């Protein structure tokens with residue numbers, strides 16, 4: 001019973017996540033950017049813009065300029081999470097790819113980096129007056145949810161081990177639409193429910209910053225307005241003259 | 243005008259981030275536009291009856307028209323990185339002047355009406371109805387943003403609060419709550435051709451006076467042609483250059499450079515304004531209409547090039563938007579960038595050795611340079627990124643021996659706004675302007691005390707006007723603020739027409755052909 005409920009929820013959440021993001025991204029992509037507004041100095045070629053975006057999403061270039069504390073916690077959290085996610089590929093893949101096996105040792109400790117990053121951000125959110133002022137309940141809840149996911153994950157890894165073999169049978173079954181029993185471990189179930197919730201809120205929350213940053217005109221536009229006339233539908237239907 | 247009493251903030255030795263003082267600036271609100279200011283721009287004269295619905299409708303329209311607005315509304319993670327980056331927050335401590343908090347005034351309404359979370363769980367995500375109090379806050383705090391884009395530099399997603407301020411002002415204009423200062427000025431441009439409402443004959447008289455003044459100084463007629471058909475270059479400059487101090491010295495500087503370079507140039511009475519307040523109020527239509535006069539004048543006069551004078555937001559509109567708004571410029575000479583900044587032009591003349599400067603003429607000055615926000619963060623000069631920083635500096639250094647930089651945390655892309663940009667350069671916002679200038683004044687204080695800086699050079703009409711007003715509040719002399727082209731004009735060696743007037747006239751006929 002538990003496994004069926006969770007499996008159905010997983011399928012639903014996956015659908016919401018994928019369709020939701022696809023929809024949001026399609027709205028961003030279809031909304032015109034009528035004027036050239038890159039934050040200068042900006043790259044003058046599209047290759048340069050690709051590099052600028054790459055730097056934004058890998059080394060968090062702008063954040064580094066503005067605040068070293070937020071930057072360090074953000075890096076810990078995001079890269080911790082990236083490794084943890086990559087490590088989780090092993091639950092959906094048999095035999096496990098070599099590179100996934102190779103990152104396994106880092107992946108387990110990355111969970112701590114992720115949690116430290118989250119807690120660091122949370123402490124700032126509570127104790128730095130300016131950030132407390134701009135935080136709403138949803139901002140705290142988001143950190144709570146992510147910490148819960150990271151915390152339960154770490155507990156299963158380092159404190160009370162869950163039945164990994166049974167879990168993997170379940171997850172591999174999910175891929176084949178063949179639902180296998182899930183170990184009725186409360187920590188595992190909490191972990192999974194929290195992940196499902198995260199997938200559901202992703203497309204309707206600030207988590208959209210992940211795909212959204214690529215659509216930010218101040219970061220993704222090329223500085224070439226004198227050389228190339230920038231034209232968009234509603235703004236230029238009567239190009240040049242009135 | 244009711245005079246608000248306020249204290250000039252103290253210059254601190256070690257600028258630290260202030261503690262929040264809620265509502266510290268909630269009394270600051272510019273004069274509301276009257277029907278006579280609103281109607282000529284096609285906006286309702288006063289707050290319309292059904293304003294809530296109209297405003298939400300307009301918001302929906304803008305969200306569909308501007309990707310920036312739509313994306314910025316969704317992707318802020320409230321990380322707080324921008325919270326200490328706004329000069330108005332640093333100068334006033336009012337939490338609503340933190341960039342993200344300013345955006346949130348808009349975002350909470352967006353969330354309430356346009357998002358799933360805000361419709362069903364408003365409390366959770368801080369969504370709010372558009373009430374009268376919210377509209378009041380909008381009017382106050384979206385007129386405490388100079389659209390300087392400093393926050394956008396530091397935001398991990400480049401969220402630009404300027405875009406949000408523009409959208410909010412556009413919505414307010416459409417429901418009948420416009421700002422008097424901006425809308426009155428735009429009306430003057432439509433009617434007379436410039437922000438100051440300076441009619442053609444007055445402009446002519448001014449330019450003639452200036453010609454005489456320069457003739458007395460140099461014994462040579464340095465012309466300031468007006469509406470000259472067939473001139474090579476149309477100079478479009480902020481109208482403040484025609485009458486305000488220190489702007490006017492910059493204008494004479496341009497004239498001297500053109501003279502020495504042997505360029506046949508003109509200004510236009512029809513397009514006698516480079517400034518474009520259409521941008522400040524976020525109106526694409528107004529911005530386009532104001533800019534269109536320049537295209538028309540250029541075609542009418544048959545010029546080959548357009549050069550833009552010293553003005554920050556005007557250069558943004560010219561550099562970043564003209565090609566879109568009033569292009570293509572296929573009728574201009576493709577050898578030159580269209581448009582070209584006066585600093586690009588001057589530096590090129592200096593580097594080619596066409597004009598010569600005697601730096602010692604500026605030896606009584608120690609100069610520092612204030613990067614104007616729109617030039618720094620919204621435009622470029624020259625061929626490579628950052629030219630907007632280097633080119634004006636090279637011009638200054640070619641004209642002066644003594645040049646000092648301010649704290650690098652306050653220059654180039656990190657420059658602080660003068661405090662008067664974005665349509666806030668009005669007496670009814672004096673307190674805001676003085677307080678918003680604090681970070682720049684602190685950086686200036688440091689170089690004045692430690693390096694004996696005497697002059698603050700700038701290339702923006704608004705910066706110049708703002709600084710001449712606020713410098714005295716911080717115990718600096720008001721005439722510290724200097725046009726970059728005044729430095730050039732003071733150092734330039736006038737050779738043309740000096741020994742042999744006839745040769746000069748001949749060479750002029752040649753250029754005219």
Ligand code: SF4
Pocket residue numbers: 317318319320321322323324325341342396397398399400401
């Ligand atoms: S820096 Fe950007 S993402 Fe962070 S709070 Fe400010 S606007 Fe939001």
Ligand code: SF4
Pocket residue numbers: 327328329330339340341344386387388389390391392393394402403404659
């Ligand atoms: S654009 Fe400038 S004035 Fe406006 S919020 Fe950002 S930093 Fe402040």
